[in-house]
Amino acid sequence: MTALGFLYPGHSAEDDYPRIEQLLSSDIRLDLVHTDIGEDAHRVDALRAMGSPERLAAGLEQLRLSGAEAVVWACTSGSFVHGWEGAHEQVRGLARAAGMPASSTSFGFVHALREIEVRRVAVGATYPDDVAELFAGFLRAGGAEVTGVRGAGIVTAAEVGAWGEREVFALARSADTPDAEALLLPGTALHTVAHIPALEKELGKPVLTANQVTAWEALRLTDRRVNASRLGALFTREPVVQV
Template structure:
């Protein structure tokens, strides 16, 4: 049994995680702990506070009891707003406090783009434009070329959590560009997992979403590969054969 640990801020799209667990199979367990979101505002100062060491450490107390093999800070904006170096320091502090391998959704996107061997990506963000631009800067710092960034001006995670299929597909269509080799949807408050295969079919390219890449990143940290086509192209790599 591989146990995956996640620190998820507040309550928005956390039901993506039991859905992912079901698709991964019976030998993978997903343990999710909710962290205190503080002020639900898509401002840089509020997002930095949301991912502060104190808030993450408080969530770890419950996660340690689950026996997790690795932990991921399941919040994109709460990572990249610190910049490339600051996000690295955030993850280092998390790993030290947790006593296990750690990462964040921001780095999960960079690693997932490399996994699918994409060089150019488009970004469909629910964030205000200034926050969306910081995500694009983070990707570029990781060596990823960004062809378009579309922000949506949503200022709370609570509102994003109410979005359905129509809003999701409109965002994806509006953000995609012909030269992008993948589309990224970075908000962990956005319900996406049930729609990834349909999005990839419509756009004709891999689609990477926050909760999807977060779980993939935790599997990577735990040295596991799982072939789960219903989770998109990212999960269609051949699993590692245990000998």
Template sequence: MTALGFLYPGHSAEDEYPRIEQLLGSDIRLDVVHTDIGEDAHRVDALLQMGSAERLAAGVEELRMSGADSVVWACTSGSFVYGWEGAHDQVRTLARTAGLPASSTSFAFVHAAREMGLERVAVGATYPDDVAALFAEFLRAGGVEVVGVRDSGIITAAEVGTWGEAEVFALARAADTPDAQALLLPDTALHTAAHIPALEKELGKPVLTANQVTVWEALRLADRRVNAPGLGALFTREPIVQV
């Protein structure tokens, strides 16, 4: 049994994790611990508080007791808002506190893009434009070219959590560009796990979504690879061999 630990802020789309667990197979367990979201706002000052070391540390002991093999801070905006170096400091502190391999959703997007050999991506963000721009900046710092960013201007994770299939597909269509090799949907408050294969079929390219890449990252840290076509190309393609 491989146990994967996730620190998830508040309550918006945590039901993605039981769904993903079912798609992965019976020998993988996803343990979700909720952290204090504080003020629910896609605003830089609130996001910095949400991702503080104190907020993350509060949930770590429960994950340790569950026997987790790795831990991922399951929040994109609460990690990339710190910038490339600050986000590294965040996960290093989390790893020391947990005594486990650790990462965050922001790094999961970069690592997944690298593994799939993606050089140019488009971003469909639920965030306001200034926060969406910070995610694009983070990706560029990780060596991923961003050829288009579509923001949605939504302030709260609670509102994002109410989006259904129609809104997700509308955002994906609006954000995609012909020169993008993949589309990224970066909010862990967004329900996407049920739609990834259909999104990829419609767009004709890989689609990376926040909770999907978060789980993939936890598996990577635990040195596990799983073939799960229901989770899209990221879970079916062979890794790119760097030479």
């Protein structure tokens, strides 16, 4: 049994994780601990505070008791707002405090792109434009070429968590660009796991979403590779064919 630990901010789309665990269909357990988000606002100062060392450390003892072998800060905006170097320092501090390998959703996106050998990406973010552009800058620092960024202007994670299939598909369609090799949907507050195969089929390219890459990043940290076609191209490495 491989136990994977996640620090998840607040309550929005955490039900994606039991769904992922079920779709992995393996001896893998996903243990999730909720962290205090403070102010629910996609604003740089609030996001920096949400990912502070004190808030992240508060949930670590519960994960250690669960037997987790690695921990991922399951928040995209709460990591990339610190910038490339700041986000590295954040996960280094998390690893030291946890006593186990650590990463974050933002780095999960960067590592996932390398895994599927994709460089040109489009971004569809629920965030306000300024925060979405910070994510694009983080991706560029990681070696990606961002062909387009579409922000939805949503301020709170609570509102994002209420989005359904219609809103997710509308964001994906509006954000995709013809020259993008993959579409990225950041935001762990967004329910996406149930929609990934259909999104990839419609767009004809890999779709990477926050909770999907967060789980994959935890598997990477523990040197596990799982083939799970219902979690998209990232979990199969097979090319996406548009129908």
